[in-house]
Amino acid sequence: MAARATDGRINAPAGRRIRDAFDRIRDGARKLTTASPARFALLVFLVLILLFTTLLSLPAAAASGRSTPFADALFTAVSTICVTGLSTVDMGTHWSPLGQVIIYVGVNVGALGVLTLASILGLIISKRLGLRAKLIAAGDTNPLRVHGGPVNEGQTVMLGEIGSLLATVALSTLIIEAALAIMLYPSLLVGGVDPLAALWEAPYYAAMAFTNTGFTPTAGGLDAFQHDYFFLTVMMAGVFLGSIGFPVIYTLARHRWHVRHWSLHAKLTIITTVLLFFAGAAVFLLLEFDNPKTFGDRDAWDTVFQSFFLSAMTRSGGFSVVDVGSLHESSLVVGSMLMFVGGGSASTAGGIKVTTLAVLALAVWSEAKGRPSVQAFGRRIPSDVQRVALSVVAWGATIVALSTIIITRMTKAPLGDVLFDVISGFATTGLSTGLTEQLPDPAKYVMALTMFMGRVGTVTLAAAVAASSRSQLYSLPVERPIVG
Template sequence: MRRGAPAEKFRHPAQVVAIGFGTAGLVGTGLLSTPMAAASGVPSDWTTALFTATSAVSLTGLAVVDTGAHWSVFGEVVIAALFQIGGLGIMTLATLFTVLLSGRLGLRARLLAQAETKVLGMAGLRRVVRNVVLFSLLCEAVTAAVLTGRMMVGYDESLGRALYIGVFHSVSAFNNAGFALWPDSLTRFATDPWICLPIALAVIVGGLGFPVVFELLRSWRRPRTWTVLTRITLVMTVVLLAGGTLVFLATEWRNPRTLGALDDPGKLLAGFFTAVMPRSGGFNSIDIGAMYPSSWLVTDLLMFIGGGSASTAGGIKVTTVGLLAFVIWAELRGEPSVNAGHRRLASSTQRQAVAIVFISGTLVALSTYVLLVLTPHSLDQVLFEVLSATATVGVSAGITPEVPPAGRLLLVVLMFVGRIGPLTLGSALALRERARRYELPEERMIVG
């Protein structure tokens, strides 16, 4: 095939992933722009439709309008379909359809699915994709059943309405989308463990990452056999959840506008829930805008870190932070290589972790500056919003509906980039990868 042919231009799997998510967002924008998508019957403006569609397919949850009031049932179903597609992954769905239609996978289809699911090996990819879909649907079904029962028993909802609420929020929770059908998210259920705990558990499981979940299911009785990925993910997840809960409880315990208005069991539940959601869940059971600035700072850090690799969560990922911790420890000890869990970590993985942090940090800094110029809001509010979009979290300081159109477009770009990942976007823009066939002489620089 001659150089520059269409098949040659888009041969990199990362390019197709980016195009796939972009196409899904544009299709969602078109559907949400129709009159039947709005509760009023009046078509929504294109910026509102684009922002909502991108927020849904990128699993962010930021909204410029009240989801339950502005959108019709059709519009809400479109939004739910978008974050289900975003959660499973465009390429995972495409691979599943290929399996169903042809019963076998070609090399190109395997590569595309591998780029989305982050599978390290190509063997058994068809089984992996099938398990991803089945596990996702099972978790969503269990969560929906609990929520449906609670809405019927505790809030006198009809079976149809309770089932609709249960399915919508279970899919939103497992996929870390953060969309809710109430204008105050889940603050009205802040002390209800039958609502908050199933949603929090679904967010945690969805944010672990499918490779980790499947390894735990296979060998949960043999922790010594766990891979470094699983160990780092679990340790970092527990540390962040426990640390975040303690910090929020200590900081907000007497705040009358957040935890201070609840009884002690309610404070514990809301504190835990608040620690879970910044790692990409996106729901809130207390008023985020009423938290103290110190709590905002902790939330910023949790949002930037995010969840597990190959998960529905966003952020730079806990594995990236854990890997860099090992790199720093090895450097402090003067060791020539980085070891973790009786394994030597590849230098390419270390460079990738450094690149992710640098690119993400630079993107956040530049975007914060631009949004500060475009809006009259304070630095802590703008930084909070930018991090929520970049890390595809969805919690808001309350300024999203007030952002001008230019600022909304910036947040749309951040949500899109945050979903497919900085390195995936970078490789998608590169036409080809070049292997260096020589090495230059080494020179040591002064660092620090």
């Protein structure tokens, strides 16, 4: 009895110490999730990348049964979590069925978005969706909320709607990918794919389309389906739905065709996306119709259709039925421009985002018209939104320029090829001239970092760096430098 009492006296304080240590860890995690959502979001993505690098390094993940080199495993993990689609190995032959499943899971996790993942983890930690958790999730619908400054009227999604938005993210991902898989399955059978194999390939293609990743489960990519217009149309539809963003899907789900009830963000996203889709197709058709290596040997209908398909894929889709390296240099420039713009905010697409381009275009138009403010659809766009748009373009151009210079110096490859692949990585598109597969290990790390920065977003990066900045309670005298 004395021994038991003694054991009890020893074990009780030990139990309290364990509970106290657990409480300190939980409190520290709560502070991390709420004090700086941007930094927590970056940490979440870094942890996911390390986890999937470890999983893809397992011998069982490779078809050969041997461990994948660290540089290739890391690059694939970054490309998977950042839903990019670039690869340094043959995705159709290098990975085992287990490796393909790991990649499939990774792209669906990464497609949720940086701050959405952070908010979900914050919800798990705090066991409720309080105001702080809502603010974290809201950052994915409007990056201005991450800055900690004033938040303007007319937000994409109100804080009271964040719970519904998170449900929309989960449900839309499941429903859209399931619908795409059901539509793709018959085409796979017609294309000669085994019925059992098609049960796996259909959801794989659906996930890669909706997440705008662009990986294919077999060697040869989409070559077997380049004349299956239904299959390619379904793939374009999946890429479009993924690229417009979850806030727009949420708006469409609530208001459907009642356009006057749409938010300004939804209107700008859809209009700019459609305009770029048709403009890109027209330019590719004009530049490539006589190129025997791409569209020159096709009939008129096929040439037109493939121009639209290429335009859709350069917006962040990453699939291709032509050799991108065979495009004219002028077409590579156009493709680089489309990739740099990317898709919608809070979407599975990358780039500077179509709303950024729309805001800057409206600002230029307003300046040309001599208007005192930037306006669209009966709404005024505040000046801080315009400043963020300029910052996003400046940060994006800087990242692309530095990465291009470094990789060109490392590889001595043609500048055009390097620039195209770097923009593809930054914009998480996944198209390549063939350069990425030939990169040396140091250049793979640079490209992986470029993909990471492109996915987490320049606004999130800037907010993470400036999270501890102090507010300035005074203003300096005004002086206007000469501009232009």
